[in-house]
Amino acid sequence: MSKLMELLLEIHWLVLASSSLILIIRFLAYRYLSPITRYSLWISIPLTIAVWLLYPEQLRSAQFYPTQLSETIKDTSAILASTSYFSFVVSFYLIIALALFLFQIISLFSIALQSSKLSNHRFSFDNRARLKVLVSENNIGPAVFGLLSPKLLLPKSIIDHYTHTDIQLILKHEQVHWQRRDPWLNALGLMLRSLCWINPLAWYSFKLFQRDQEIACDAAVCARFNAQQKAEYATLLLSQTSGRTPALLANWASPKLIKERIMNIKTLKNVKNQTLSLLFACSFISISATAFTNANKNEEPLPLTITQPSYPVDALKNNIEGYVRFSFDLDGNGNPTNINIVESSPDNIFDNEAMNAISKWKFNQKNVKDAYYTLEFKLQ
Secondary structure (H helix, E strand, O other), rough: OOOHHHHHHHHHHHHHHHHHHHHHHHHHHHHHOHHHEEEEEEEHHHHHHHHHOHHHHHHOOOOOOOHHHEEEEHOHHHHHHHHHHHHHHHHHHHHHHHHHHHHHHHHHHHHHHHHHHHEEOOOOOOOOOEEEEEEEEOEOOOOEEEEOOEEEEHHHHHHHOHHHHHHHHHHHHHHHHOOOOHHHHHHHHHHHHHHOOOOOOHHHHHHHHHHHHHHHHHHOOOOOHHHHHHHHHHEEEEOOOOOEEEEEEEEOOOHHHHEEEEEEEHHOOOOOOHHHHHHHHHHHHHHHHHHHHHOOOOOOOOOEEEEOOOOOOOHOOOOOOOOEEEEEOOOOOOEEEEEEEEEEEEEEOOHHHHHHOOOOOOOOOOEEEEEEEEEOOOOO
16 A cells, blocks of 8 residues: 555656646747647656656665654554555545546446437548547537547537538548547546546646647648638637537537637648657656656655664663664565665664664665665663
């Protein structure tokens, strides 16, 4: 449970640091970034987490300076009580995260079940993505969903009232979503948002992520449009009503988003070279990972099980207090290895007892190099 709690904290800090940097970049350089570049920035969040988890030793090796342990204050019962409390907190937190994620999944399955009962409508459009077009009478969509078997959901009102040309534009927009695997990214974003549900920045960032996703999709659709075609596309957006779309689906019809999308279409420039977007995202990954590593260097290892050191008889008789400071590594089970005495005071008074005790301890951290801990010997 301690390892799980540690992992949750790491993901929280990574999401917080990455999202904060993205928001700062968007605020300072929004007008200078292409829609593709702005959207690419969000990809750096899961990539940063992946890099951090795949290379734990290189990124997590750090020196820790924990709260010093007093023999007369901290005992095994206190450690166990603390561990039990944190186990309850972590379990409660994960239950809420799972409930939030499952709620969205169930909503999506409900839509899929509803749509499967309706007639399929085929259109004469370039269907290289092999999208199965379904029609909803509940004003849901348009949206593409399904991670393995893609489905394109259209409200019945669009089929009844829109021209063939308008429908072609809508279908092309949704095709781009699938070709870029946006449903997968939406699912991943929703998972991270659910996991970080206590963090308001995670909710706000997910909303901006989906907004940038739609604007980037517009840019891809309109990349080869002339001025008249862009105007027709903007007119199509204006005609949209606010349909209902779960978080796992791309949101086409939010009024505020539609206004922003139209403004971006008016100022849209063709962007043929997307290398800058990839370089920007990769650079951001490096910055965010480094920043989190530096912030995490002062993390303290917590002893899960301890063996009380015996107080030396001579020191007890002469009312001598002191401490022994250790450096050690932690193996895959949290056991200290390569234990060395860095400093002790008074010299050679408490060294043997402290060494015998700490060699039997177990810590919450695992696979850590160069950890430090100080064991104090104090009289009541």
